[in-house]
Amino acid sequence: MSAETGLRETQRRRTRRALLDAALSELAERSLGSLGLREVTRAAGVAPTAFYRHFRGMDELGTVLVEEALASLHGTVREILAATGDAERRGEAAVRLIAELVRSRPAHVRFLVRERHGGVPAVREAIAAQLDVLADETGAALGSDPVSAGWDRDDVTMLSRLLVDHMFMTASAFLTASLREEDWSAATGTALAQLRLIHLGRVHWAS
Amino acid sequence: MSAETGLRETQRRRTRRALLDAALSELAERSLGSLGLREVTRAAGVAPTAFYRHFRGMDELGTVLVEEALASLHGTVREILAATGDAERRGEAAVRLIAELVRSRPAHVRFLVRERHGGVPAVREAIAAQLDVLADETGAALGSDPVSAGWDRDDVTMLSRLLVDHMFMTASAFLTASLREEDWSAATGTALAQLRLIHLGRVHWAS
DNA sequence: GTAGTCAGTGAACAACTGTTACCTGAACGG
DNA sequence: CCGTTCAGGTAACAGTTGTTCACTGACTAC
Numbered sequence: 001m002s003a004e005t006g007l008r009e010t011q012r013r014r015t016r017r018a019l020l021d022a023a024l025s026e027l028a029e030r031s032l033g034s035l036g037l038r039e040v041t042r043a044a045g046v047a048p049t050a051f052y053r054h055f056r057g058m059d060e061l062g063t064v065l066v067e068e069a070l071a072s073l074h075g076t077v078r079e080i081l082a083a084t085g086d087a088e089r090r091g092e093a094a095v096r097l098i099a100e101l102v103r104s105r106p107a108h109v110r111f112l113v114r115e116r117h118g119g120v121p122a123v124r125e126a127i128a129a130q131l132d133v134l135a136d137e138t139g140a141a142l143g144s145d146p147v148s149a150g151w152d153r154d155d156v157t158m159l160s161r162l163l164v165d166h167m168f169m170t171a172s173a174f175l176t177a178s179l180r181e182e183d184w185s186a187a188t189g190t191a192l193a194q195l196r197l198i199h200l201g202r203v204h205w206a207s
Numbered sequence: 208m209s210a211e212t213g214l215r216e217t218q219r220r221r222t223r224r225a226l227l228d229a230a231l232s233e234l235a236e237r238s239l240g241s242l243g244l245r246e247v248t249r250a251a252g253v254a255p256t257a258f259y260r261h262f263r264g265m266d267e268l269g270t271v272l273v274e275e276a277l278a279s280l281h282g283t284v285r286e287i288l289a290a291t292g293d294a295e296r297r298g299e300a301a302v303r304l305i306a307e308l309v310r311s312r313p314a315h316v317r318f319l320v321r322e323r324h325g326g327v328p329a330v331r332e333a334i335a336a337q338l339d340v341l342a343d344e345t346g347a348a349l350g351s352d353p354v355s356a357g358w359d360r361d362d363v364t365m366l367s368r369l370l371v372d373h374m375f376m377t378a379s380a381f382l383t384a385s386l387r388e389e390d391w392s393a394a395t396g397t398a399l400a401q402l403r404l405i406h407l408g409r410v411h412w413a414s
Numbered sequence: 415g416t417a418g419t420c421a422g423t424g425a426a427c428a429a430c431t432g433t434t435a436c437c438t439g440a441a442c443g444g
Numbered sequence: 445c446c447g448t449t450c451a452g453g454t455a456a457c458a459g460t461t462g463t464t465c466a467c468t469g470a471c472t473a474c
Contacts, residue, residue: 006442007442027326031326033237033238034240046453053450113324114324117320117323119234128383154397154400161401165373172324176335194368196408197405197408197412198404200408201407201409204408204410215420219420243461244461254422254424255461260421261421
């Protein structure tokens with residue numbers, strides 16, 4: 001479905017991408033709330049009015065970026081949860097996948113980290129809702145895991161929330177460390193150690 | 208030092224406070240980057256030009272807010288670290304103090320959480336620098352603790368970073384839960400459980 | 415008492431903002 | 445081929461922005 005590869009449609013998609021990319025690159029050192037519609041269109045090489053052909057306003061542009069960013073994150077998390085092996089290996093896989101995500105889509109990740117607590121309610125809520133889903137999935141995967149057999153629901157959710165938040169911590173650490181290679185590997189080490197410590201706590205947990 | 212209670216000086220301080228408070232209340236649902244100088248002065252009931260008698264620009268206003276917010280946080284953390292008793296009690300004390308801080312200065316706390324990864328470099332860096340100090344202090348306190356005797360430096364810092372970040376997680380959770388009382392106590396429970404889990408991991412850690 | 419300091423004001427500026435109504439021309443369906 | 449659709453452009457709008465300058469008048473130091 002939605003092949004839609006007419007000449008017009010492809011051009012339309014192109015400008016839409018240009019708008020999203022322009023916004024994304026402008027957001028490297030600013031926040032969505034301070035980003036003007038005209039700035040985006042200017043950076044995209046398009047007339048201001050063209051914006052309205054694609055988005056109702058900046059809020060909508062923002063929520064689209066949320067969906068884009070979290071689509072890849074969602075995929076990443078599913079990979080981790082589906083991964084076999086002991087918790088140690090799973091932790092490594094998690095950190096590795098986050099690292100890849102930061103390397104391949106730094107702008108998207110930065111956007112998520114920044115706007116999670118940012119000043120645009122619509123975007124904030126979109127991220128929060130998606131993260132709730134993510135936490136639930138994590139919780140479900142955790143539930144069907146020998147280590148946490150017999151845990152009550154509250155404890156499972158508190159752990160999954162901790163893990164999701166730790167994911168963001170790690171992503172943020174990678175972003176600020178993404179300049180020097182030694183900082184990068186240090187961040188990797190820290191994230192892995194923290195996951196190991198959390199896992200240790202999990203093993204010795206008594207509901 | 209700096210008694211300075213002339214009539215003029217007190218009035219000056221009053222407007223300065225008015226500016227800071229106006230900004231703070233305006234920042235309840237927006238970010239610093241999107242906050243205009245004129246908006247602040249308007250909310251403070253003062254002419255736009257009066258702003259310059261107190262701050263060079265919005266960045267400076269921002270860093271002053273950072274100092275204010277982190278002064279209380281600094282005090283809070285010192286109290287926790289100085290607290291005697293086992294780790295369980297210390298965790299309880301930590302959560303309780305954060306809760307108090309959120310209740311007594313919600314705007315400051317929200318400001319910190321939002322601008323930590325926010326769109327104003329100067330403010331972001333000011334917060335990061337202060338948090339580094341905080342993490343170091345935590346690390347020092349952790350170092351002189353029987354539980355973590357013999358840990359190497361890297362492991363201590365990874366733990367203190369985790370704890371500082373967890374503090375922010377908790378503060379953020381309290382902020383979003385501050386409407387309904389049952390959400391509040393649930394947030395308290397989650398934070399406590401997470402600290403307990405981390406502590407368990409700490410006990411069974413092997414450097 | 416008097417001269418000086420200085421927090422706050424008022425008016426003006428060029429630049430920029432989001433949004434509207436209307437126009438253009440290339441791709442489209444039949 | 446021809447009428448229609450529609451992505452994008454132009455021009456204009458009323459507001460708002462940060463910053464400057466000169467000015468006022470209550471406080472201060474002497």
